[in-house]
Amino acid sequence: MTRVVVVDDQTLVRQGIRALLEVADIEVVGEADDGRAALDVITATRPDVVLLDLRMPRHDGIWTLQRLRELGVEIPVLVLTTFNDDTLVLAALRAGARGYLLKDVTLEQLTAAVRTLADGGTLIAPSITDRLLRAIRSGPPPTGTDAQPVRDLTERELEVLRLMAEGYSNREIATALFLAEGTVKNHVSAILLKLNARDRTNAVLRALHEGILH
Known part of the structure; x- marks a missing residue:
């Protein structure tokens, strides 16, 4: 069974994701409400995949990705957020995220993404791929x-x-x-x-x- 940690500052969102994933036989082994707490949970549980929100108080998702990379933690991170913003997408991917999805995805899309990352793949929401491509080609x-x-x-x-x-x-x-x-x-x-x-x-x-x- 695939094991995940859910990092989101909203308790109801974490509970909802947990309930949905467990229906799909994906085990949630830990939760955190900000980046600092996430580091502790991730290093303690060593999940297969981390689901990470970007906008959180205190220590946000980009900070978390950067700290994980500095610590040498190579667990794949799937960003799951409401923010469909080119700058954030690029910042997250450059900080080490292996996937980026918006929270309007279906359960099937979410579980498929989790399993793709757990198997060593990468995944970016199709709705932002074209904009991402243009941004990459026009930037450094x-x-x-x-x-x-x-x-x-x-x-x-x-x-x-x-x-x-x-x-x-x-x-x-x-x-x-x-x-x-x-x-x-x-x-x-x-x-x-x-x-x-x-x-x-x-x-x-x-x-x-x-x-x-x-």
Whole structure:
């Protein structure tokens, strides 16, 4: 069973998400109402996925993402918020979020996103993908690239990268391309190296910015 922590400053929202996820056989192992409390709960429970709101009093979602990265905690974070704002989307992804959904999603979409992240994939709400693409192309390279040039990807690496951008996990990519999962992991490592990216999300952002993905 997939294990999650829910971070949101509204008690009713946390309770509602817990009830919905448990119907779908996803276990909520902890809750927190701000970033500081979230760090304690996440490090204590080590969930498969963190559901994180962005706008919270005291320590918000971006602060939480930054602290998790500084601590070396690599648990995938799915931002779940009401804020459909380009600046926040980019800030969250650059801070390390692996997914971004709005709270108007269906239960099926939410559970699918949780499982996608738990399997190593990434997911961005389709409603903001086009705007995100335009913002990335018109702005500076994603944080962490240090403006270093990208190296040419092979055709197979491009195939893997496209599926990464669609939120596929390594296992799903292996199935789609008729490859061993270990081979996919090697391709992902090569992609990160060639794009000078620290993780899968950053690789997709860099590829979009450089026009490698359309």
